[in-house]
Amino acid sequence: MDNFLQVVFNIPVKATYTYKNLEDNPGKVGYRVEAMLGRRKLIGFVTKTTNVEPTEFKANPILRVVDKEPLFNSILLELANWVADFTMCSVGEALGAMLPGGKREKGLPASSIEEIPDPKDITLSTEQEVAITAILNDKNPIFYLFGITGSGKTEVFLQAAKEVLNRGESVIYLVPEISLTHQVVDTLKSRFTQGVAVLHSHLTPSQRLTEWRRIQSGEAPLIIGARSAIFAPCDKLGLIIIDEEHENSYKSSNTPRYSARQVAMKRARLQGSKLVLGSATPSVESWKLMDDGKIKRLNLTKRLSGGAMPxxxxxxxxxxxxxxxxxxxxxxxxxxxxxxxxxxxxxxxxFSYFFHCNSCGYEMVCKNCSVSLTYHKNKNRMVCHYCGYQAYPISVCPECNSLDIGSTGxxxxxxxxxxxxxxxxxxxxxxxxxxxxxxxxxxxxxxxxxxxxxxxxxxxxxxxxxxxxxxxxxxxxxxxxxxxxxxxxxxxxxxxxxxxxxxxxxxxxxxxxxxxxxxxxxxxxxxxxxxxxxxxxxxxxxxxxLEDRKLLEFPPYTRMIRLVFRSKRLGEMLKVIDSFEKELTRGIDNSTEILGPSECPISVIAGSYRHQILIRTTNLNSAHSVTYSLLQRSKIPAYIYIEVDVDPISLL
The missing domain is CATH 3.40.50.300 (P-loop containing nucleotide triphosphate hydrolases)
Structure with missing residues (x-):
């Protein structure tokens, strides 16, 4: 047993803390432990153990070990370090996002997997057979299944998954922004004799942990879920499938702001597994990678159920x-x-999205955000779709007392x-x-x-x-x-x-x-x-x-880092941003351009002012290094929060 543990916490502090291990129930790498951090009692993650006692301070003992066996293996710890470096967050925040019961995923209880036919009723088309053979046998590590709606992409995914499972390997099947309905999970379970685990945000923490352990033990080699299922703890990972790859919900809107597609590419390289992306409308970045030959395109051009494009x-x-x-x-x-x-x-x-006075032009906007309130007739409320603020519709204009008011749109x-x-x-x-x-x-x-x-x-x-x-x-x-x-x-x-x-x-x-x-x-x-x-x-x-993007120097011809500064104290924030931008400009080279600082298109949300700096570059490694270094050494006041987004999918 090693006497000391190095522990990280799910907090925005890029530091590792050393604690004394327990003799009767020692913590190990990959375990969660409870420990005091200052006056707070927190759950942390053990990333290393050592017998070297710190000389500059006396290490306090951990309070208890949470787990009976490790939650994270070496692959997931390496992946967490990569996510933390790339998204510029702490390793503890990255591990917190991986863990079942971590940050909640946005989503609705619907299924994006289309109705799956009984295997006895299936006759594969030539295009489907070619695609399945390529996925299973080609040396290419990444494929894109590009097919019109209704062309049978799901069946290709399932047939490829079946073969990989039969080899004794695991499959991660990602679907966008949803928790799967019982109907679809039941259908998949009926198709596969191997165990199926489901990871999504509508499970309770104990249910998520149960699924996590089933995956770790090998009991459930087929993992289906939303974005965070890309971190499922399977050792023998043979195939990752990302259905509807273009969907925005594969990008996390909370720290760490990771893209499941990018994490999947990294994980596939780490574990030597195949990655298959699919959509009828690929993201522009994926289309460019196909054109450049970096991803092998597999085409499905025909509707299989007797239909035709409308x-x-x-x-x-x-x-x-x-x-x-x-x-x-x-x-x-x-x-x-x-x-x-x-x-x-x-x-x-x-019901309508623009409530205004026809006499003076007064508009009913959210008191916390710089957006119009939307009228919901069934509730008889004006609702903000950003912060949730609600108010009753007005009958008299508060500016000019006119009765000539109404809704537009x-x-x-x-x-x-x-x-x-x-x-x-x-x-x-x-x-x-x-x-x-x-x-x-x-x-x-x-x-x-x-x-x-x-x-x-x-x-x-x-x-x-x-x-x-x-x-x-x-x-x-x-x-x-x-x-x-x-x-x-x-x-x-x-x-x-x-x-x-x-x-x-x-x-x-x-x-x-x-x-x-x-x-x-x-x-x-x-x-x-x-x-x-x-x-x-x-x-x-x-x-x-792509021609427009190239002309305007936007992705995929450049890469971007977006820094959003948020604060309720506008004046002080503007001074900090101005100083930060000057320092950033001094550090960059000719491959990088700074856009801003400027107001975000939605300049206020939940009472906080929002301004942004956009970093556009043809050398991401250099721009990333300069930005990361500046963020580390800058003394940003506690009343200012910075959102860091590498390769942003939205600039609102």
């Missing part, structure tokens, strides 16, 4: 009166008369009301996070999807929840209510996100019959992104988007 119609809403165009109303009627179903999509919650609640008025005899259901925040959300979701599958619902409308993973034979029509919503965001990825969303939601139509239709409503009918998405012209979009 016919799309763009409707210019500048010449329409209501929220539903005459074209869309007519198509909904036609689908209903044929005994078919419709999905309506709008990427905006609530519309959310999915408003669409629900309008569709109900136009089609009073049709059964309409709304599916969004507001609906699923209720206590019975899992039952409600399951019942809604079963009813839709059984054609008890004529029109299903919702936000991003209906954009992916829904695979129903009865759907003929998809209506996209406002296709240009995301294009107005002040972010260089706005076109990429909008294109992906339109293509993904359009892919819900015509999966089983070649007569699917999509109506795309927009106030920007000439917009290139919308037109290419309507034609599902993937190649042209990525070619033009």
């Amino acid at each position: 016919k799309s119609t763009i409707v210019d809403m500048r010449h329409e009166d209501g929220v539903l165009s005459k074209t869309l109303i007519k198509k909904i009627e036609e689908a209903y008369n044929q005994g078919r179903q419709t999905i309506l999509f709008l990427n905006r919650r609530g 519309f959310g999915v609640e408003h669409i629900e009301e309008e569709v109900g008025k136009i089609f009073p005899s049709l059964n309409i259901k709304r599916l969004d996070s507001d609906v699923l925040n209720q206590k019975n959300s899992k039952t409600l979701l399951k019942d809604t999807l079963n009813d839709f599958k059984n054609k008890k619902i004529d029109i299903l409308l919702g936000t991003q929840m209906v954009a992916r993973g829904l695979n129903f034979p009865g759907v003929k029509l998809v209506g996209i209510i406002m296709a240009d919503t995301g294009l107005k965001m002040p972010d260089f990825r706005a076109a990429e996100r909008s294109f992906g969303l339109i293509v993904q939601v359009s892919g819900r139509a015509g999966r089983y019959a070649p007569d699917g239709e999509v109506v795309i409503q927009t106030f920007m009918p000439q917009n290139r992104t919308i037109n290419l998405a309507a034609k599902s012209d993937i190649n042209s979009f990525y070619t033009s988007e």
